[in-house]
Amino acid sequence: MRIIAGSARGIRLGPVPDGVRPTSDRVREAIFNSLGQFFDGGEVLDLYAGTGAVGMEALSRGCERAVFVEKNGRAARTVVENLERAGFGERGEVVRGDVGEVVERLVEGGRVFRLIFADPPYRISPRESGSILERLEALLTPSGRLVVEGSQPPAYSTERLKGASRRYGGTVVTFLERIQPTMKIAICPGSFDPVTAGHVDIIRRAAAIYDHVVVAVGANLKKRPRLSAEERARLIEKVMSDLENVSVEVMEGLLVNFAREQGARVVVKGLRAGSDFESEFQQVQLNRRLYPEFETVFIMAAAEHSFLSSSAVREIANYGGSVRGLVPEEILEIVQRLYVREDAQAAVGGDKG
Helix, strand or coil, X not given: CECCXXXXXXXXXXXXXXXXXXXXXXXXXXXXXXXXXXXXXXXXEEECCCCCHHHHHHHHCCCCEEEEEECCHHHHHHHHHHHHHHCCCCCEEEEECCHHHHHHHHHHCCCCEEEEEECCCCCCCHHHHXXXXXXXXXHEEEEEEEEEEECCCCCCCCCCEXXXXXXXXXXXXXXXXXXXXXXXXXXXXXXXXXXCHHHHHHHHHHHCCCCEEEEEEECCCCCCCCCCHHHHHHHHHHHCCCCCCEEEEEECCCHHHHHHHHCCCEEEEEECCHHHHHHHHHHHHHHHHHCXXXXXXXXXXXXHHCCCCHXXXXXXXXXXXXXXXXXXXXXXXXXXXXXXXXXXXXXXXXXXX
């Protein structure tokens, strides 16, 4: 195992103790890509620490200090050794003990953390882990994130946390954060097949109006998209990574149900022309019927994007044409490569030869 990025990038950690199930490098990288990759301070709490790799990854990427909680004595010693290997000996605190008891002490002590990682052993019952999760809410800073790993999404009953789960092979990672009662949350839904420069413009303008914008990538589409919902979501995350108040989630089922889960009462949609409004009008009325408090806000597309659509981008890319300026520069090469037809791709390759 190694530290993937940041100040300690590439440093290899010590051997994994018997009985410890560490978070793989691939899953760890996916977690930090979703969290925003790099940080400017704050404390980290790594529960069921194992090797301590996740907490040390956070330290390497900019968090100030970390508390590692581990019941197994041999694993706790491994965390201490790994802190020294990575040069974080002065920034890490290793606490040996039962996670539930340590959490209670931290709550009583008024401690708060920007990031909390919990990777309980699979043998722990969902009820036990769920009760611990409910206590962890008190340890989160207002903008903090709680990341839970397991074989299935965690069971928790608190209504003050919201989140989403993603599967990486046999591991399910759930990202949780506080629901801010006063936060104005808006949903920007779409297929984003692929995300265009016009989409990005609408999302950024919505982010300047609302406290938080959730980009909802539709999973249940009538037409089969070239990329899966998860792949389309990752492209949007890559483009919007500079905005802290924008998150990307895969949406299955009805928009109104997704909005309720996210604590949102507003959906934001872009309009290019009057024909767009006509097609949206019926859906607006249906959504209000299902969710009376739900409002739809339309943002007019910028003039330079009034002609732009995902279908147009697909059509151009499909035949090997350039989509520069039509999609964000960060994903230009990816879109150009993934959306071209095989025969068009062969023709382009033949021209190059």
